[in-house]
Amino acid sequence: xxxxxxxxxxxxxxxxxxxxxxxxxxxxxxxxxxxxxxxxxxxxxxxxxxxxxxxxxxxxxxxxxxxxxxxxxxxxxxxxxxxxxxxxxxxxxxxxxxxxxxxxxxxxxxxxxxxxxxxxxxxxxxxxxxxxxxxxxxxxxxxxxxxxxxxxxxxxxxxxxxxxxx
Amino acid sequence: xxxxxxxxxxxxxxxxxxxxxxxxxxxxxxxxxxxxxxxxxxxxxxxxxxxxxxxxxxxxxxxxxxxxxxxxxxxxxxxxxxxxxxxxxxxxxxxxxxxxxxxxxxxxxxxxxxxxxxxxxxxxxxxxxxxxxxxxxxxxxxxxxxxxxxxxxxxxxxxxxxxxxxxxxxxxxxxxxxxxxxxxxxxxxxxxxxxxxxxxxxxxxxxxxxxxxxxxxxxxxxxxxxxxxxxxxx
Numbered sequence: 001x002x003x004x005x006x007x008x009x010x011x012x013x014x015x016x017x018x019x020x021x022x023x024x025x026x027x028x029x030x031x032x033x034x035x036x037x038x039x040x041x042x043x044x045x046x047x048x049x050x051x052x053x054x055x056x057x058x059x060x061x062x063x064x065x066x067x068x069x070x071x072x073x074x075x076x077x078x079x080x081x082x083x084x085x086x087x088x089x090x091x092x093x094x095x096x097x098x099x100x101x102x103x104x105x106x107x108x109x110x111x112x113x114x115x116x117x118x119x120x121x122x123x124x125x126x127x128x129x130x131x132x133x134x135x136x137x138x139x140x141x142x143x144x145x146x147x148x149x150x151x152x153x154x155x156x157x158x159x160x161x162x163x164x165x166x
Numbered sequence: 167x168x169x170x171x172x173x174x175x176x177x178x179x180x181x182x183x184x185x186x187x188x189x190x191x192x193x194x195x196x197x198x199x200x201x202x203x204x205x206x207x208x209x210x211x212x213x214x215x216x217x218x219x220x221x222x223x224x225x226x227x228x229x230x231x232x233x234x235x236x237x238x239x240x241x242x243x244x245x246x247x248x249x250x251x252x253x254x255x256x257x258x259x260x261x262x263x264x265x266x267x268x269x270x271x272x273x274x275x276x277x278x279x280x281x282x283x284x285x286x287x288x289x290x291x292x293x294x295x296x297x298x299x300x301x302x303x304x305x306x307x308x309x310x311x312x313x314x315x316x317x318x319x320x321x322x323x324x325x326x327x328x329x330x331x332x333x334x335x336x337x338x339x340x341x342x343x344x345x346x347x348x349x350x351x352x353x354x355x356x357x358x359x360x361x362x363x364x365x366x367x368x369x370x371x372x373x374x375x376x377x378x379x380x381x382x383x384x385x386x387x388x389x390x391x392x393x394x395x396x397x398x399x400x
Contacts, residue, residue, distance in 0.1 A: 009237075027351050030233050035349075123186070128188060129186065141179055161213070
């Protein structure tokens with residue numbers, strides 16, 4: 001078993017970033033990433049690609065958490081009067097702009113199917129096409145097509161055809 | 167009838183593989199000469215490359231700051247590795263075997279012999295061994311969520327503050343296993359079917375603590391209002 005501290009240092013940030021972009025919720029992403037490492041400690045997987053395993057477990061945990069969250073939201077919406085709400089914190093301009101930017105990026109990503117989103121975001125984290133294919137249950141050949149299609153869908157919404165300075 | 171014509175251009179799948187350096191030798195050997203002479207494919211490749219670069223920049227700009235997290239420690243949680251279905255089957259089998267033994271003449275003689283040997287016929291229960299465990303961590307933000315999974319299991323959450331910067335959680339007198347998991351938002355207590363007392367000490371500088379028990383609406387408690395004991399279950 002690889003030392004979990006070493007694994008955590010090498011992969012946690014990338015996993016958290018992937019899950020944050022996938023779900024649009026940094027807290028839920030952090031929880032799901034942490035659960036992936038807890039699962040690793042509890043039952044180390046028999047695999048030669050621990051990184052891909054962590055991403056798969058983290059993704060499943062995040063999606064399950066999202067389903068639970070949505071169920072709770074439905075329950076709360078039926079009893080809104082009984083639920084305590086905190087006063088909203090006054091947001092600084094910078095934080096507001098950053099949050100607004102994150103919201104619009106997530107909204108654009110939400111237009112993709114979960115499979116397309118996973119493919120695109122795993123590619124961003126540097127996974128090989130065959131690893132992405134294994135994660136989403138498709139062929140290596142179709143990964144390229146899905147990436148091109150996802151980029152086409154996002155192009156207008158995120159104005160990807162403008163040259164970036166970075 | 168006209169014969170079907172082959173598309174002379176390079177497909178998106180191959181273009182992306184070329185872009186990502188994932189194309190096979192054969193694909194590269196076909197695509198490269200074509201890309202040198204075909205404006206349509208060259209433009210499409212440039213578009214995909216530009217969009218990839220832009221998306222990378224857009225995603226980076228929208229990423230929130232990462233919360234401080236620590237790796238889970240092997241001793242920081244307790245969990246059952248035996249599937250519950252197996253435990254149920256084993257318990258049922260033991261019950262049936264015990265019942266059959268007691269009901270049989272041989273079983274009665276055996277029980278009499280055991281009673282005579284021990285000098286008493288009163289059944290003796292082994293003392294239940296209370297389970298205790300604990301965890302310590304530094305919270306990521308100004309508030310903390312404490313989530314108790316099973317609200318029907320019974321027990322109490324005792325909250326208090328201290329001047330330190332870490333959260334300590336101790337499980338006292340647990341009737342079974344309890345899993346303590348530190349999450350970015352706070353602490354999850356996996357107490358499925360286990361009754362216990364949870365002593366949780368929080369840093370004074372924490373703004374508030376949110377306690378959620380068994381899927382009930384969360385209760386927000388400013389740390390200034392601690393100590394407090396929250397009882398739950400039957």
